[in-house]
Amino acid sequence: MNGPEIERLIQLLGRLPGLGPRSARRVALHLLKKRETLMQPLGTALADAARAIRACSVCGNLDTIDPCSICADSRRDAGLICVVEDVGDLWAMERGRIFSGRYHVLGGSLSALDGIGPEELNIGSLVKRVAAGGVREVIMATNATVDGQTTAHYLAERLAEHEVPLTRLAHGVPVGGELDWLDDGTLATAFKARRAL
Amino acid sequence: MDWSDEGIVLAARAHGETGLVVSLLTRDHGRHSGFVPGGISRRARPVWQSGNLVEVGWRGRLPEQLGNYSGELREPHAARAMDDAIELAGLASACAVIDAALPEREPHPAMFDGFRAFLGSLGHPGWPTIYVRLELGLLQELGFGLDLEKCAATGSTDDLAFVSPRTGRAVSREAAGPYKEKLLALPAFLSTGGLPSDEEELRQGLDLTGFFLERHVFWPHNKPLPPARSRFMESLQR
Numbered sequence: 001m002n003g004p005e006i007e008r009l010i011q012l013l014g015r016l017p018g019l020g021p022r023s024a025r026r027v028a029l030h031l032l033k034k035r036e037t038l039m040q041p042l043g044t045a046l047a048d049a050a051r052a053i054r055a056c057s058v059c060g061n062l063d064t065i066d067p068c069s070i071c072a073d074s075r076r077d078a079g080l081i082c083v084v085e086d087v088g089d090l091w092a093m094e095r096g097r098i099f100s101g102r103y104h105v106l107g108g109s110l111s112a113l114d115g116i117g118p119e120e121l122n123i124g125s126l127v128k129r130v131a132a133g134g135v136r137e138v139i140m141a142t143n144a145t146v147d148g149q150t151t152a153h154y155l156a157e158r159l160a161e162h163e164v165p166l167t168r169l170a171h172g173v174p175v176g177g178e179l180d181w182l183d184d185g186t187l188a189t190a191f192k193a194r195r196a197l
Numbered sequence: 198m199d200w201s202d203e204g205i206v207l208a209a210r211a212h213g214e215t216g217l218v219v220s221l222l223t224r225d226h227g228r229h230s231g232f233v234p235g236g237i238s239r240r241a242r243p244v245w246q247s248g249n250l251v252e253v254g255w256r257g258r259l260p261e262q263l264g265n266y267s268g269e270l271r272e273p274h275a276a277r278a279m280d281d282a283i284e285l286a287g288l289a290s291a292c293a294v295i296d297a298a299l300p301e302r303e304p305h306p307a308m309f310d311g312f313r314a315f316l317g318s319l320g321h322p323g324w325p326t327i328y329v330r331l332e333l334g335l336l337q338e339l340g341f342g343l344d345l346e347k348c349a350a351t352g353s354t355d356d357l358a359f360v361s362p363r364t365g366r367a368v369s370r371e372a373a374g375p376y377k378e379k380l381l382a383l384p385a386f387l388s389t390g391g392l393p394s395d396e397e398e399l400r401q402g403l404d405l406t407g408f409f410l411e412r413h414v415f416w417p418h419n420k421p422l423p424p425a426r427s428r429f430m431e432s433l434q435r
Binding site for chain 1: 208210214240242243244246247248249270271272273275276277279280282285286288289293423424425428432435
């Protein structure tokens with residue numbers, strides 16, 4: 001019905017998260033209608049990003065420069081390393097502006113089910129960073145899932161010989177959360193992690 | 198058709214953008230997989246963590262279909278084990294071994310009860326012993342039970358110290374004689390009950406169950422023991 005270029009565009013858009021074939025068709029139509037104002041700038045932005053963005057050789061973050069702007073920022077505390085599973089987690093931490101140290105992106109978590117072992121993750125470079133010295137604390141900010149916490153414990157074992165203090169994020173009641181609506185697992189961990197007032 | 202049951206989450210794998218394919222050990226329907234629409238959502242994800250006990254409903258047009266699960270968390274074992282590296286490794290190992298070893302859709306209520314007892318024991322002293330007994334129970338359920346009650350050669354119930362790798366039957370120290378190098382060590386806690394006297398006894402128990410699981414359950418399917426089990430063994434040794 002449509003030309004091969006449009007079909008290909010729809011097919012590629014349909015591979016994006018959140019878009020099925022029907023919404024991909026809508027997006028393609030919208031782009032075609034706004035060719036000058038949206039489609040061409042988007043194409044240029046995509047091409048620029050594909051050309052310029054790469055993984056930071058120090059932490060695994062995505063940026064146009066290597067080392068990334070976080071690793072290169074001398075105002076950030078190089079003695080604190082926050083370990084996250086994915087770049088999305090790093091962005092979430094940066095959104096909150098709650099951490100002024102540096103990061104290390106693992107690129108996933110250990111998962112026997114998906115065949116992801118330590119070799120598939122960015123663990124070797126973390127061990128090297130810590131072994132190089134100057135690190136005062138490593139904060140494990142892996143997800144509060146069985147795989148995420150298994151990864152955190154594994155990292156703790158790998159880093160144990162370097163005698164750097166290891167901490168992990170607290171698990172518990174979210175801000176604005178009502179106890180009545182919390183799942184039992186979160187309540188149990190919150191109870192375990194209670195602290196003196 | 199539909200049914201409801203109690204189930205323990207063995208594994209959950211993302212499917213599509215928002216769904217999960219979950220494998221459960223249910224009391225009356227055995228190891229049974231199902232699709233959980235929206236299982237990755239912030240609200241649903243804590244429910245479908247390995248080791249959690251959930252009250253589930255399964256619905257499918259035909260019994261042989263994958264079907265859809267809906268569920269409610271009953272006992273959050275995963276959350277309770279998360280702080281302790283060895284407990285978490287034990288939980289992950291038990292889930293992985295049972296998920297890989299049990300046939301699908303074949304009821305094993307004794308296995309369910311044993312697994313639930315093991316999960317309940319996490320956080321208490323002696324839980325690794327229950328882990329070893331869980332694997333012995335798994336072998337039993339699969340038809341490869343070990344006979345650790347009496348000596349295969351003399352019928353004696355005293356001083357059982359070895360297990361024949363061929364028959365899975367206990368052998369007393371006296372009867373083992375010159376063959377003891379070829380036999381597997383039988384830790385005392387498995388023949389007399391009680392708790393292992395030291396880490397070495399516990400490791401012998403895990404080696405014993407690991408040997409027979411590998412030989413009878415995993416090798417025939419050309420599969421190794423799950424990596425989660427090796428990780429559990431390593432974490433116990435540290």
